[in-house]
Amino acid sequence: MKREAGFIPKDGWNAFLASLAKRFNLYVPCREGETILFQPYHAESVICLDRPAASAPKGVIFPQSETLFSFELKKKAEDPRKVDVELKSEGAPQDTAIVALRPCDARGFSILDPVYMDVDPYYRSRREKTTIITLACPNPYPGCFCTSVESSPADKSGSDVLVTELDNGYFLEAVTEKGRTILDDNAIQDGAGYKEEAEGRQKAAHDRVKKAFSGGKKVKISQERLLSDEFWEETTAKCLSCGACTYLCPTCYCFNITDEQTVNRGERIRSWDSCMFPHFTLETSGHNPRTKKAQRFKQRVGHKFVYYPEQYGDLGCSGCGRCIRFCPISMEISKVVAKLSEEGEGSTKDAAEGARS
Amino acid sequence: MIENPYIPDLATINEIIVETPTIKTFRVTLNDPSRMEAFRFEPGQVGQLSVFGVGEATFVINSPPTRRDFLQFSVMKAGEVTTAIHELAVGDQLGVRAPLGNYFPYESMKGKKIVFIGGGIGLAPLRTLILFMLDNRADYGPITIIYGARTHNDYCYKEELKEWGERKDVELILTVDAGSPGAPIREGFVPTVLNEVAPKPEETIAITCGPPIMIKFVLQNLVKLGFGEKEIITTLEARMKCGIGLCGRCNIGSHFICKDGPVFSLAQLNSWNYEI
Numbered sequence: 347m348k349r350e351a352g353f354i355p356k357d358g359w360n361a362f363l364a365s366l367a368k369r370f371n372l373y374v375p376c377r378e379g380e381t382i383l384f385q386p387y388h389a390e391s392v393i394c395l396d397r398p399a400a401s402a403p404k405g406v407i408f409p410q411s412e413t414l415f416s417f418e419l420k421k422k423a424e425d426p427r428k429v430d431v432e433l434k435s436e437g438a439p440q441d442t443a444i445v446a447l448r449p450c451d452a453r454g455f456s457i458l459d460p461v462y463m464d465v466d467p468y469y470r471s472r473r474e475k476t477t478i479i480t481l482a483c484p485n486p487y488p489g490c491f492c493t494s495v496e497s498s499p500a501d502k503s504g505s506d507v508l509v510t511e512l513d514n515g516y517f518l519e520a521v522t523e524k525g526r527t528i529l530d531d532n533a534i535q536d537g538a539g540y541k542e543e544a545e546g547r548q549k550a551a552h553d554r555v556k557k558a559f560s561g562g563k564k565v566k567i568s569q570e571r572l573l574s575d576e577f578w579e580e581t582t583a584k585c586l587s588c589g590a591c592t593y594l595c596p597t598c599y600c601f602n603i604t605d606e607q608t609v610n611r612g613e614r615i616r617s618w619d620s621c622m623f624p625h626f627t628l629e630t631s632g633h634n635p636r637t638k639k640a641q642r643f644k645q646r647v648g649h650k651f652v653y654y655p656e657q658y659g660d661l662g663c664s665g666c667g668r669c670i671r672f673c674p675i676s677m678e679i680s681k682v683v684a685k686l687s688e689e690g691e692g693s694t695k696d697a698a699e700g701a702r703s
Numbered sequence: 704m705i706e707n708p709y710i711p712d713l714a715t716i717n718e719i720i721v722e723t724p725t726i727k728t729f730r731v732t733l734n735d736p737s738r739m740e741a742f743r744f745e746p747g748q749v750g751q752l753s754v755f756g757v758g759e760a761t762f763v764i765n766s767p768p769t770r771r772d773f774l775q776f777s778v779m780k781a782g783e784v785t786t787a788i789h790e791l792a793v794g795d796q797l798g799v800r801a802p803l804g805n806y807f808p809y810e811s812m813k814g815k816k817i818v819f820i821g822g823g824i825g826l827a828p829l830r831t832l833i834l835f836m837l838d839n840r841a842d843y844g845p846i847t848i849i850y851g852a853r854t855h856n857d858y859c860y861k862e863e864l865k866e867w868g869e870r871k872d873v874e875l876i877l878t879v880d881a882g883s884p885g886a887p888i889r890e891g892f893v894p895t896v897l898n899e900v901a902p903k904p905e906e907t908i909a910i911t912c913g914p915p916i917m918i919k920f921v922l923q924n925l926v927k928l929g930f931g932e933k934e935i936i937t938t939l940e941a942r943m944k945c946g947i948g949l950c951g952r953c954n955i956g957s958h959f960i961c962k963d964g965p966v967f968s969l970a971q972l973n974s975w976n977y978e979i
Binding site: 414415417419425428429430431433435461462464465466467468470573599600601602603604605606607612614616619621626627628629630631633635645648649652653654656657 | 705706707708709710711713753755756757758759760781782785794795796798914915940941942944945947948949950951952953954956957976
């Protein structure tokens with residue numbers, strides 16, 4: 347029977363990563379100056395586990411920019427004014443693993459899954475080839491609100507293995523079959539005896555996360571406030587439409603498709619895009635259904651807390667708090683949602699002012 | 704393995720019809736004869752046309768499923784992709800991703816009187832359904848078509864307009880915005896002409912497409928004429944990239960124009976608080 351729980355002593359962690367790197371294209375959180383970013387692992391990687399990465403590792407499975415297919419234009423022998431087009435698909439992805447992402451980022455993948463798995467072969471093939479080895483969050487960071495969106499610092503959704511840091515080492519818990527394969531390694535000790543210590547750690551971390559709204563049940567958005575132009579105009583008065591929130595988000599998935607071409611060959615490319623940008627919905631005719639930043643921010647919040655739940659059940663936000671930490675005007679989505687919720691107090695106008703302050 | 708929805712079929716342009724100074728109609732066939740043979744769609748569904756190296760844009764399949772020798776798309780020259788399509792000649796290659804989206808609920812229209820209200824290039828999706836109904840003529844009641852363009856030169860499908868005008872089972876009412884009316888063409892904006900014609904709402908379905916501002920007032924006027932919001936059907940446009948409900952541009956709340964539409968009833972739009 348495959349092992350469900352494992353233990354790696356502190357001094358065995360680097361060897362564990364090195365052994366993973368032999369089997370996988372491995373991504374780890376690395377220090378780049380003051381910033382933590384997910385980077386391909388190498389022996390000299392400066393791995394940082396003590397605070398969350400600045401951006402989600404979403405791009406490992408859903409790259410910021412990727413080729414959908416390439417095309418070649420060939421002049422026809424019989425009529426050089428005409429060209430034949432030849433389309434070429436991309437190769438299959440390699441085995442990949444992401445290590446030490448936080449549960450909010452792993453949950454991000456479980457939020458993308460129902461949208462992409464059944465229709466998007468690029469997402470699906472990378473997702474299937476990627477093993478997610480998550481590090482339970484030891485401490486909340488400013489802006490974190492995972493426990494308000496039905497998640498927690500030890501949320502297993504989206505993960506294959508959940509790792510909890512202990513005094514003397516790391517407790518590994520298999521979540522999926524892929525995860526059990528990771529634990530099936532002679533260098534990993536049996537971890538059954540460490541379960542209790544890990545659960546104590548997880549619970550302590552859970553209790554330290556600040557509640558932003560709702561007492562654990564799914565937040566209900568007031569339809570009246572969602573539809574109030576005044577609410578959104580007040581809320582977004584300072585928004586710069588910079589799009590930072592969407593690029594750092596583990597669950598944003600809007601994209602653009604563009605062609606790039608040299609003389610006789612080119613590629614069709616998919617790139618992340620942002621619903622915060624005014625030209626995102628601009629039509630060729632000049633018509634634009636979301637000219638105002640109030641309409642655009644309503645779309646972002648509405649998508650995560652109303653439209654996505656209508657389609658897929660869960661909330662479309664994992665509470666990572668990056669859009670709060672990195673917003674240049676200190677917009678706090680958790681406050682906006684608290685004001686939008688049916689439990690929010692006061693009039694819609696008061697709510698808007700509260701969300702902005 | 705799931706089919707890759709982003710990879711277009713290659714298609715060849717067989718015929719180009721110049722409709723107006725800014726609109727051309729392209730008749731294409733898929734290069735793979737078995738794909739062309741197996742191609743099935745419903746009236747009102749759309750497709751993405753690609754010019755490789757320039758990009759993709761969305762157009763309605765403008766020929767009805769009852770006529771399957773070619774797929775027809777009418778393209779108004781407006782932006783980069785449409786300009787590139789306009790520069791193509793017979794024999795040139797296009798990419799086609801189709802069919803996408805939903806279609807006109809023609810089953811529920813059987814036995815009813817039908818009023819089409821179109822403006823400009825907005826006749827393109829209506830034409831698909833008009834031809835489909837004319838090809839299944841016995842299934843439908845009297846058909847009225849109100850069609851407006853800016854000027855005489857801006858009418859699409861002039862041959863068919865002539866034919867529909869001569870048919871006894873079709874009432875065709877043409878109008879130009881201003882300036883150059885001439886018998887039997889009226890003068891006036893489409894929503895105003897709709898009020899003048901004042902079709903009776905009983906046992907009647909109204910279907911409209913045109914510029915957003917025209918649709919907005921046509922919907923209002925149809926309600927004033929007594930049409931129920933379930934009997935008013937429109938087909939919408941939006942900026943689209945993927946055509947399969949992912950890229951995030953064309954949503955109305957949790958509904959996507961590309962995937963759940965482009966055909967909606969006014970009842971649906973009202974229930975989603977959508978204003979054109």
